[in-house]
Amino acid sequence: MSEKTTLLLADDDPAVTDSLAPFLERAGFHVLVVADGERALEKVTVLHPDLLLLDVLMPGLDGREVLRRLRGRRDWTPTILLTRVGESAERALALEEGADDYLNKPFDPHELLARIHTVLRRAHPGERSLSSAWKLACDGLTLDRRARRATLEQKTLILTPKALAVLEYLMTHPDECVSRERLLEMVWGWEYPAGTRTVDTRVAELRRALGDNPEKPRFIETLPGEGYRFAGQVRALD
Amino acid sequence: MKRILAGLAPFFLGSIASFLVTVLVKPELVFAFRLGLGMLLFLSGGLVSAAVFLAQWAHGRGYGRAFRQAQENRRSFIRRLDHELKNPLTGLRAALANLSESATPEEREKASVNARRDVERLQRLLADLRKVSDLDEIPLETLPVQVPELLEEIIEAVGGLPVYHGRSLSLLIANVPPLPPIVGDRDLLGLAFYNLIDNALKFSGPGNAVQVRAREDGRSVVVEVADGGPGIPADDLPHIFEELYRGTNARGIPGSGLGLALAARIVDLHAGRLTVTSRQGERQGTVFSMVLPAGRNP
Numbered sequence: 001m002s003e004k005t006t007l008l009l010a011d012d013d014p015a016v017t018d019s020l021a022p023f024l025e026r027a028g029f030h031v032l033v034v035a036d037g038e039r040a041l042e043k044v045t046v047l048h049p050d051l052l053l054l055d056v057l058m059p060g061l062d063g064r065e066v067l068r069r070l071r072g073r074r075d076w077t078p079t080i081l082l083t084r085v086g087e088s089a090e091r092a093l094a095l096e097e098g099a100d101d102y103l104n105k106p107f108d109p110h111e112l113l114a115r116i117h118t119v120l121r122r123a124h125p126g127e128r129s130l131s132s133a134w135k136l137a138c139d140g141l142t143l144d145r146r147a148r149r150a151t152l153e154q155k156t157l158i159l160t161p162k163a164l165a166v167l168e169y170l171m172t173h174p175d176e177c178v179s180r181e182r183l184l185e186m187v188w189g190w191e192y193p194a195g196t197r198t199v200d201t202r203v204a205e206l207r208r209a210l211g212d213n214p215e216k217p218r219f220i221e222t223l224p225g226e227g228y229r230f231a232g233q234v235r236a237l238d
Numbered sequence: 239m240k241r242i243l244a245g246l247a248p249f250f251l252g253s254i255a256s257f258l259v260t261v262l263v264k265p266e267l268v269f270a271f272r273l274g275l276g277m278l279l280f281l282s283g284g285l286v287s288a289a290v291f292l293a294q295w296a297h298g299r300g301y302g303r304a305f306r307q308a309q310e311n312r313r314s315f316i317r318r319l320d321h322e323l324k325n326p327l328t329g330l331r332a333a334l335a336n337l338s339e340s341a342t343p344e345e346r347e348k349a350s351v352n353a354r355r356d357v358e359r360l361q362r363l364l365a366d367l368r369k370v371s372d373l374d375e376i377p378l379e380t381l382p383v384q385v386p387e388l389l390e391e392i393i394e395a396v397g398g399l400p401v402y403h404g405r406s407l408s409l410l411i412a413n414v415p416p417l418p419p420i421v422g423d424r425d426l427l428g429l430a431f432y433n434l435i436d437n438a439l440k441f442s443g444p445g446n447a448v449q450v451r452a453r454e455d456g457r458s459v460v461v462e463v464a465d466g467g468p469g470i471p472a473d474d475l476p477h478i479f480e481e482l483y484r485g486t487n488a489r490g491i492p493g494s495g496l497g498l499a500l501a502a503r504i505v506d507l508h509a510g511r512l513t514v515t516s517r518q519g520e521r522q523g524t525v526f527s528m529v530l531p532a533g534r535n536p
Contacts, residue, residue: 106361160379162425188425190372191365193432194395198425201391 004030005120006047010040010063011055011082016105023109029116037061041069044077051120052079053112054099064097071098071132078123080115082107098132101173104185118176131172133236141210141219142237143171157209162187163202170220170230179227203228245290252283311480318482322363322495326356359492366496370481373426373503382419382533383427385452385459386411392431393450402439405448412453418532420459422508427530430504430512433497434463434526440491441524442467458510459532464525469518478514505530 007024011017012035021031032049034040037058044052052070056063063081070077081102100119103112123129130136136143143150150157150167159167165187170178180199184191192198203220206212212219221231260276329352336349389409397407411417420427431450438448442465451462470478474485479502482495505512510530517523 106364160381161377162379190369192425192429193436194392194428197391197395198428201424 004028005051006030006032006049007051007053007116008032008034008040008043008047008049009053010034010037010058010066011053012036012058013055016055016082020109020112024113024116027113037063037066040066044070044075049077050125051116051123052077053116054079054081056081056083067097067099074128076126076128076132078119078129080112080119098129100129100131102186104189118173122173122176128236130174130234130236133238135237136171136234137237138171138174138230138232138234139218141232143168152210159209160202160205163205163209166199166202167206170228171234174230174232174234177223177226177229182227241294245287245294248286248290249283252280252286255283256280315481318484318495322482323360326359326363329353329356363494363496366494366500369429369500370496370503373500373507378426378507379423380421381424383422383424384419385417385427385461385530386413388424388428389431389450389452389461392428392435396432396435396439405439405444406446407435407439407448408450410449410451412451415454417452417454417459420508420530420532422530423504426504427508430501430528431461431463433501434528437497438463438465438467438524438526440493441465441470441487454532455529457532458529461528461530462525463528464523466523469522469524470514470516471518475514475516479512501528 005028007029009017009021009024009031011020011033017033017035021033024031032043032047034043035058037060040052040054040058040063041061043049054063054066061069067079067081070079078100079098081099083102083104100123101115103115134144134146136145140153141150145168148161148164150159150164166183169183169186180196181191183199184195187202188195188198203222207214207220210219214220214222217231219230219232221229223229256276256279260272333349333353333356337346337353340346340349386409389411393407393409396402397405435448435450442448446466448463448465451460451464453460468487471486474483474487477483478485479498481499483499484493484495488495502512505528508530510528512526512528514524514526516525
């Protein structure tokens with residue numbers, strides 16, 4: 001019996017799985033491959049993989065539906081959604097549906113590896129992750145993800161939708177170094193050439209609204225040369 | 239058939255009315271008067287029919303032209319896309335052949351560097367294509383944007399790229415009285431500015447200065463990006479805002495061919511105008527001019 005971490009990779013395109021599976025095996029994982037949503041659902045239930053890599057566009061049950069059903073039956077298997085470029089609506093929704101993280105295709109396999117490690121590190125087996133909670137709280141700050149509203153000491157914060165999305169991503173991935181590039185990908189969905197400044201502007205907006213001093217951050221910490229980190233203790237409210 | 243019937247209807251109505259007036263109605267009136275009235279009705283029915291047919295024909299022609307234009311645009315887009323994909327894919331195939339057939343680790347390393355470069359090029363193209371298609375769907379932020387501040391940010395970002403090290407890039411802001419803010423999407427406007435400045439630096443030689451100017455023009459903020467480069471050939475000028483169009487002097491210069499198209503679309507979304515003037519030969523140079531309405535919702 002091997003003690004290897006098991007990944008379930010669900011993607012209908014052999015162009016992806018044929019190269020990605022050996023890559024992940026080489027990285028030390030035990031990889032199971034399925035080509036559609038029904039089988040993914042079945043294997044998760046039977047084999048209890050440590051992590052699920054789920055493509056969004058699959059024949060039959062698509063990745064989002066698989067995730068919705070899993071979360072619906074309170075299965076909190078850590079999940080990374082793999083999306084195809086071109087679906088801007090996917091972005092906002094994927095986080096809402098309780099994916100622990102997601103990655104836009106085409107991605108660098110090393111980037112996927114880094115995310116897998118981060119998600120596994122954060123996961124507590126059998127427990128619900130912050131990514132699938134609708135309401136989050138941290139030290140006087142609450143975030144209602146469904147209502148798209150953040151409050152500080154009961155007062156609603158006035159934030160642009162992008163700043164709120166930045167806060168959402170940081171709060172659902174606390175204590176994790178999030179690079180500016182990743183925030184761009186998650187919140188903007190695009191790579192902007194002047195992207196790092198674009199992110200900094202929104203973080204500055206957030207800090208102003210939160211009254212957070214970058215020198216002595218209560219919420220958002222700058223990691224020089226690396227990115228940002230949500231420094232507070234986040235808990236799920238519902 | 240329906241359209242023909244609709245067109246003929248006024249003519250028939252006119253004919254019937256004229257017949258009724260001439261033959262049946264009010265025999266006590268003078269026949270000549272009745273005949274005159276009948277002919278008038280007959281003629282006006284005919285005229286209305288002719289006008290309807292003319293309008294239908296003109297509409298059909300306009301529609302046909304727009305349709306043919308759209309088809310032609312689509313064909314040239316696919317032709318250009320095919321061209322843009324061909325080169326990196328050829329490079330990739332060659333790199334893969336080198337990777338599996340090379341004898342030395344150095345050669346293999348070189349092949350994988352080349353393969354990665356080609357993949358990155360394809361990825362950039364895909365990312366830009368996505369922006370083009372996303373622009374029509376994503377919600378536009380409508381917040382006040384301070385143009386000078388944004389331009390400073392963008393100039394710092396473009397000017398800081400290693401490829402443009404040592405280039406002369408300056409910003410002139412006519413700020414008395416202060417420029418009004420424009421209402422729009424800061425990130426998208428930043429992208430448009432970035433693309434224009436990057437474009438100017440890319441296509442003017444290393445010895446040529448690039449100047450970014452902002453001023454107020456009545457109800458608009460005008461942003462100009464000017465360079466003293468070799469200018470754009472007159473034949474290319476009408477096409478440079480087309481998606482994937484690559485002018486004759488763009489050959490051999492890296493880029494997706496979508497930067498200007500994106501900038502134009504973004505300006506368009508802000509109810510603004512993007513124009514270009516260019517001169518070759520003596521006193522050569524190019525000026526892109528962006529007119530953005532001040533302080534109004536786009």
